[in-house]
Amino acid sequence: MRQVIIALDIFSLMVSFLVLYCSIFEVKSHKERNRSFTVCVILVIIGQFFNLLSWILDGQVEHEKFLFFTVFMYGIMGYVIAVYFIYYLWTLINETHPISKWTVIPIISISGPYILWMAYLILTGRGVKIVDGHYRVGDLYLLTQIYPVLCMIWAVVMILYYASELGRRKVAACFAYMLSPASTVIIHFYYPDVSFSYAAFGYAVLIVYVMVQAEQEREYKTRENTLIEASTRDSLTGLYNRRAYDMACTQMKKFDTVGIIFCDANGLKRTNDAQGHAAGDRLLLSIANGLIDIFSRKQVFRISGDEFVVMCPNMPYETFHAQMISLGAFVRRSGMPIASVGEAYGSGVEIHQLVKEAEQQMYLDKEQFYSDYPKMERRNR
Missing domain, CATH: 1.20.1070.10 (Rhodopsin 7-helix transmembrane proteins)
Structure with missing residues (x-):
């Protein structure tokens, strides 16, 4: 015992x-x-x-x-x-x-x-x-x-x-x-x-x-x-917010190739002023839902009031390009584009550099939008 x-x-x-x-x-x-x-x-x-x-x-x-x-x-x-x-x-x-x-x-x-x-x-x-x-x-x-x-x-x-x-x-x-x-x-x-x-x-x-x-x-x-x-969630769209975006940028360093899409709503301020903020919210939700339909929800971030970023890590360029075509068709489905879009794709490139390139492409698209629809330009409101 x-x-x-x-x-x-x-x-x-x-x-x-x-x-x-x-x-x-x-x-x-x-x-x-x-x-x-x-x-x-x-x-x-x-x-x-x-x-x-x-x-x-x-x-x-x-x-x-x-x-x-x-x-x-x-x-x-x-x-x-x-x-x-x-x-x-x-x-x-x-x-x-x-x-x-x-x-x-x-x-x-x-x-x-x-x-x-x-x-x-x-x-x-x-x-x-x-x-x-x-x-x-x-x-x-x-x-x-x-x-x-x-x-x-x-x-x-x-x-x-x-x-x-x-x-x-x-x-x-x-x-x-x-x-x-x-x-x-x-x-x-x-x-x-x-x-x-x-x-x-x-x-x-x-x-x-x-x-x-x-x-x-x-x-x-x-x-x-x-x-x-x-x-880390945006209360309006349910997408990841700026905080989540900053965290994701840190993690993206481990991926070999990354595709970036920078998307900015067209005419949000004009919509808010003319039709009310509820209409502006519907515009943002429409863009958010379109991005989710084309990409995965976990890839999409709302980084500011009218700006969205999509991150596509380790995605083949052919797939990335095909999704960009789908996104272009979505934003123009009603005739006037509801958003301006820029893209960047790279391998071994610092993530913030890719985001900057995509943002610059978005601004070029935004200039084309104002050229096609001059009444939407801010100084003409």
Whole structure:
């Protein structure tokens, strides 16, 4: 049995270190909640370490003093873990339903005197004792379990009272965290030679991490991605905006060939003045939808009020040219072109240089538009 418990403790310790690593490096959201959980895991690891040492030293009479020290330390850590879990539970509830710290201060405030008293019971051999190199419970062992039981009752009341704020997933995780070590304490009381408490703590923190910490981080990343997506989208057309365009320009450096199309709405100001901004919006939406129909939505950017840029990375020139023909037919489908268009295609050319070339071509097309439709020129409005 001793070898089995040592093996379980070692595996549980490895699990706890993995949870600690994930808690520190993987979870970025809800700093106070995650910080308190990280401290819980560190406390569990310390307790697991001393518990493992106690089982390794068990039966070695020549190391009785060191064995007593390890038993004393993991006993103390058990109470500290129980106290800190109350605080962690408070941070969980406080995220969705702000509550006063006085909810947990009473139970936490008595932890100091109780731990000192419990240390006295251990040191005097009344709580636990070492007999012939083996750990044994003392005649007042039950008294050492009063505070952990109080902590558990307090936590259960908090969980049940704030169950709706916590949600079923967090409630289940918290109960799993408490019941796993608690069940092993009961077993240990009836079978003193069997103790899986700290091994159970390792699996308990894993349950909490998977069901609460990691899940919350996934929700946080989803919200973060949603915000990023919203910040890179144009509210009118749904196309990528100038911010997304700047990001795309940075990424375009890795492509061998890039085709650029620069598109500028014709007569937007005149349309807004003569027919109202709703008509101007319809003109912009018409251009945006036409670009989406010909190209992919992820290639099209609205970089300013009436300007659009299309990026075509690694597209064969034949395909690019064919799509340009389709775009030309689209902008002239009603007779008067609704937009002026310029293009540039290159390999190994800096992306901003290609955009500048396409913009210059667009201005030439714009001059031709004003030449064909002089009434649309701004000075004639």
